Amino acid sequence: MTAEEEVVEMRTVVDLTRCQGYAQCVFLAPEVFELHGEEGLLYATAVPDDQVERVRQAAAACPVQAILLGEEVSTGAR
Numbered sequence: 831m832t833a834e835e836e837v838v839e840m841r842t843v844v845d846l847t848r849c850q851g852y853a854q855c856v857f858l859a860p861e862v863f864e865l866h867g868e869e870g871l872l873y874a875t876a877v878p879d880d881q882v883e884r885v886r887q888a889a890a891a892c893p894v895q896a897i898l899l900g901e902e903v904s905t906g907a908r
Contacts, residue, residue: 840877840900842885848896855888855897863888 842862844855851869855862862881864872877885877899889897 839879840882840885841875842873842877842889843875843898844871844873845896845898846871848894850894850896852893854891854893855885858888858891859884 844863849871851865851871853863853865853871855871855873856865859881862874862877862885866872885897885899889895889899
């Protein structure tokens with residue numbers, strides 16, 4: 831296996847029923863999260879490698895813990 835084959839892309843999912851539009855994620859990772867209108871959140875499910883740490887910080891800063899990352903995406907999101 832080459833180094834390129836070993837790269838595991840981080841995935842993210844936002845529970846939009848839980849999201850309250852506080853936009854902490856938008857401030858911390860604007861390349862991944864974006865407000866659409868006043869409360870609609872748009873986000874990239876595949877996190878670019880250079881944004882992984884910012885997305886982790888955004889998930890930790892979410893007041894309602896609406897952001898799921900990595901393994902949580904497959905086990906926690908329904």
